Amino acid sequence: MAARVRALETILTQKGLIDPAAIDVIVDTYETKVGPRNGARVVAKAWSDPEFAEWLKRDATAAIASLGYTGRQGEHMQAVFNTPDQHNMVVCTLCSCYPWSVLGLPPVWYKSPPYRSRAVIDPRGVLAEFGVTLPDETKIRVWDSTAELRYLVVPMRPAGTEGWSEEDLADLVTRDSMIGTGLAREAA
Amino acid sequence: MSRHEKGRPLPSGIDEPVFSEPWQAEAFALTVALHEKGFFSWGEWAEVLSAEVKAPGAAQDGSDYYDCWLRALEKLLAAKGVAPQHDVDQLAAAWQRAAHATPHGKPILLENDPECGQ
Numbered sequence: 001m002a003a004r005v006r007a008l009e010t011i012l013t014q015k016g017l018i019d020p021a022a023i024d025v026i027v028d029t030y031e032t033k034v035g036p037r038n039g040a041r042v043v044a045k046a047w048s049d050p051e052f053a054e055w056l057k058r059d060a061t062a063a064i065a066s067l068g069y070t071g072r073q074g075e076h077m078q079a080v081f082n083t084p085d086q087h088n089m090v091v092c093t094l095c096s097c098y099p100w101s102v103l104g105l106p107p108v109w110y111k112s113p114p115y116r117s118r119a120v121i122d123p124r125g126v127l128a129e130f131g132v133t134l135p136d137e138t139k140i141r142v143w144d145s146t147a148e149l150r151y152l153v154v155p156m157r158p159a160g161t162e163g164w165s166e167e168d169l170a171d172l173v174t175r176d177s178m179i180g181t182g183l184a185r186e187a188a
Numbered sequence: 189m190s191r192h193e194k195g196r197p198l199p200s201g202i203d204e205p206v207f208s209e210p211w212q213a214e215a216f217a218l219t220v221a222l223h224e225k226g227f228f229s230w231g232e233w234a235e236v237l238s239a240e241v242k243a244p245g246a247a248q249d250g251s252d253y254y255d256c257w258l259r260a261l262e263k264l265l266a267a268k269g270v271a272p273q274h275d276v277d278q279l280a281a282a283w284q285r286a287a288h289a290t291p292h293g294k295p296i297l298l299e300n301d302p303e304c305g306q
Binding site for chain 2: 001002003004005006007008009010011012015017018019022023024026027030031072075094095096097104105108109110111112113114115146147148
């Protein structure tokens with residue numbers, strides 16, 4: 001595989017279609033700079049600032065971009081808010097569309113065929129495997145991502161965090177809680 | 189119906205590095221760069237990638253995800269006439285020969301291919 005990638009890179013460079021330095025920058029960005037910390041900041045701000053939460057609900061693409069996180073594929077973002085009545089969970093049944101700008105690149109399980117099919121058929125069973133059990137009366141809504149539209153789950157704010165700073169709140173927001181296969185950490 | 193009846197366990201959720209081998213990062217970055225230059229829309233890419241990850245024989249644990257990714261990229265570039273498969277095959281073989289001919293610890297250069305220039 002390595003030789004084939006090199007071959008492609010050589011052809012594309014020779015044709016002047018890519019700049020190897022730009023490729024290095026992209027790799028570095030996704031290996032070290034973009035990750036779930038971005039999304040955690042978005043969620044923490046939504047928990048602390050009702051006006052921002054309202055904006056995030058109305059126009060997630062713009063609200064998220066205001067924090068400096070913009071998508072590279074021109075995709076739109078939609079934020080889905082968990083409530084006691086409804087838990088949200090995100091999947092991409094097509095391939096592996098994922099909100100890169102706020103969560104980085106997807107974990108292996110997100111890209112696996114079992115998750116892609118079972119999240120839709122049996123979300124409660126999938127959640128159980130992640131150690132999450134929801135009350136029976138909580139509905140689960142599964143959102144299927146596309147190349148054009150990606151979802152960010154806004155988990156419920158843990159109890160006992162009144163008056164916490166955004167920074168401290170962000171520490172409670174896990175990657176899985178923003179995909180909907182987990183909940184936010186409880187306040188220690 | 190219990191989840192066990194559906195049989196297929198999810199891969200473990202432990203945090204793994206974003207890329208497990210450098211070529212995966214390169215294949216990923218090439219795609220992002222070409223998309224940014226407007227070679228294809230992301231929807232177009234998602235369709236090609238989807239066909240690969242849904243092909244029979246794709247690993248249930250998602251471990252061959254970047255193999256699928258690379259195959260999708262090759263197909264898309266071949267279809268667009270940018271990098272015909274034959275050229276990629278030849279060049280990949282040359283890179284492999286160069287790698288074998290390069291002493292350990294030295295950078296691998298295409299010029300190190302013993303058949304280079306023949």
